[in-house]
Amino acid sequence: MTKSGGAPPAKADGKTEYASPPVPTRAAAMACLDAFVPRAGQAYAQGRNTATAPGQQGAVSGLSPYIRHRLITEAEVLAPVLERHGPVVGEAFIREVFWRSYWKGWLELRPALWDSYKARLAACQQDRALMARAHQAMRGQTGIDCFDAWAHELTATGTLHNHIRMWFASIWCFTLELPWVVGADAFFHHLLDADAASNLLSWRWVAGSQTPGKHYVARAANIETYTQGRFAPHGRLNETPAPIIEPNPAPLPGLPTAAPLPGGRVGVLLHEDDLGFETLELGGMVPAAVAGLAVPDARSPQGASALAGAWTRHAVQDALTRVGACLEGKSPLLTPDDVCGWARAAGLDAVLTPWAPVGWVADELNRLEQPLAAAGIHLIRHRRAWDETCWPLAQRGFFAFKTHIPALLAKLLPDTPRSSHA
Ligand SMILES: Cc1cc2nc3c(=O)[nH]c(=O)nc-3n(C[C@H](O)[C@H](O)[C@H](O)COP(=O)(O)OP(=O)(O)OC[C@H]3O[C@@H](n4cnc5c(N)ncnc54)[C@H](O)[C@@H]3O)c2cc1C
Structure with a gap:
């Protein structure tokens, strides 16, 4: 990675020049969103399925690494799109962002x-x-x-x-x-x-x-x-396969209960599933300490690629740098082994983390619960209103979920002005 967090264009096959990876910061996420919003209406709906050649500007936003790590939230992405295009012209883009919330809820209900x-x-x-x-x-x-x-x-x-x-x-x-x-x-x-x-x-x-x-x-x-004619693999693909049918587990009756905000001396542990410190719903609570947890190698038995691992660590570091700009004291980047020592040294009664949905970060946090408890420190997982509202609706298919989108927008973005473009 370069100093700014981006990497030089790569040539994995010796011929193709690829665009540099996106810069893993919230500032870059905001810039990416600003550049995309004018294109989030009809241009997106018409062009989103076209896979342009590597390095060429396509119709899609490129926001997914940012949204996935919550360097920018779903609400922050959708508000300017609603404002500029309204729910009808912006429908295709709005729906895609809700695919993410749907998948998250679906897995959360079937861990x-x-x-x-x-x-x-x-x-x-x-x-x-x-x-x-x-x-x-x-x-x-x-x-x-x-x-x-x-x-x-x-x-x-x-x-x-x-x-x-x-x-x-x-x-x-x-x-x-x-x-x-x-x-x-x-x-x-x-x-x-x-x-x-x-x-x-x-x-x-x-x-x-x-x-x-x-x-x-x-x-x-x-x-x-x-692919605009770049590839035409006629005769090379199995175009008449049978589906691979596997049973779907039944959903849990509801989401696991999230704990209320704790009292006492509370430290916030940000992690790669949620780096949106600015938008965390802490009810005015000022944390006694903040740290960040990065576990990119836990995603796979082969770990993360060098590129993906570095990207994730830079993203967590960016969150900690932003925390440092508004809170006094050091905000270290930790591994799971460091968390108990950090919490004890800071004299914490509780470690509050943004909710980590089902996946490798949640696995790591689950492993931390017992050693923290042994040190008399509660691990509190705090769920955002967005997730609390969307996830329980992922009971069946996306088509059933999508009927809730107008009500979800009304509830979750009540103050956002809507363009009336039809
Ligand atoms: C096999 C497969 C694996 C995928 N793995 C991931 C993954 O690990 N992480 C991931 O974030 N997305 C994944 N996707 C979904 C999708 O491909 C990416 O979110 C998308 O390429 C993001 O590009 P974009 O930000 O330019 O999307 P845009 O089209 O601009 O969409 C805006 C946002 O909506 C969300 N979104 C869009 N399409 C989908 C979708 N199909 N499912 C869920 N959310 C969506 C993303 O947050 C995205 O940033 C996968 C899709 C497939 C088919």
Whole structure:
């Protein structure tokens, strides 16, 4: 990474020049949003499926690594879009942001799926021949030119356009006949926006497990159209596969109870799932200490790629720098092993963390609960109103969830003026 947090353009296949990764700061997130808002209406709706060539400006926002780490919140992203375009012209973009909230809620209500994913991945990793084929695919050596190019692009940049992620996952499952759990793990390793719910459930959705029997089939003609003719893998793809049907666990009756804000001497532990210190709903409480937790390598048995790991640590560091600008005292970047010592040294009664949804950060926080309790320190997980309101609605499919969007916007962004563009 360069001093500003960005990296020079990479050439993973020796030929293609990719754009630099986004800079992992809240200031860069705000700049990205400002630049995108004018394009968030019709231009987005019409152009969002087109996967432009690497390095070219497409119609999508590029906000996902920022939203995923909450360097910027869903509310902060949607407010200016509503103001500029209104709920009708801005509908396509607004809906995509709610896909994220939907996936987060869906997994939160079915945490067993995360554990079964990890167990299945561990079993696959015992199969040497299978893993050799998967590694070969990730090195871009399948002989399917589009897939190989996307494998190089993912490795070099830590991201892929949404439509490419869909094609990639579909080719992985149905043409290469590799297990989706291994593909999901490869995405976790590389993606700057790696997110337990969005990644896992999107892979299940492509495979045909999420909406039982409905799978996403990558077709050469569709790839040709939406890559503007760069790729046309006619005759190379399995376009008539059967879906991979797996049962969906029943949802929990509700979200796990979130604790109220504690009294006493409270320290805030920010983490890579929520770096929005400025927008945390602390009810006026001023923390006695603030620290940050970065565990990017916990996302996968192979850890995070060098690019994704550095990006995440820089993002956490950016949050701590911002905290330092408004609170006195040092705000250190911690590993899980440091947390108890930090809390004790600061004389804390409680460590408050933003809620970590089901995934590797929540796993790490769960492991910290007992040693903190042994030191007489409570670990309090605090959920934002956005999540508290959206997640319980993820009971069934997205189409049922999406009917709630107008009411959710009215409740969660009551003061945002709406453009009346139709
Ligand atoms: C197989 C597969 C794996 C994926 N893994 C991830 C992941 O690990 N993390 C992640 O954030 N997204 C994931 N996605 C969703 C999507 O591809 C990315 O969010 C998208 O590419 C982000 O680009 P953008 O910010 O330019 O999106 P835009 O089109 O500008 O959308 C705006 C925002 O809406 C949200 N969003 C858009 N599409 C989706 C979607 N399909 N699901 C959930 N949220 C969405 C993102 O927060 C995004 O920043 C995955 C999709 C697939 C098919």
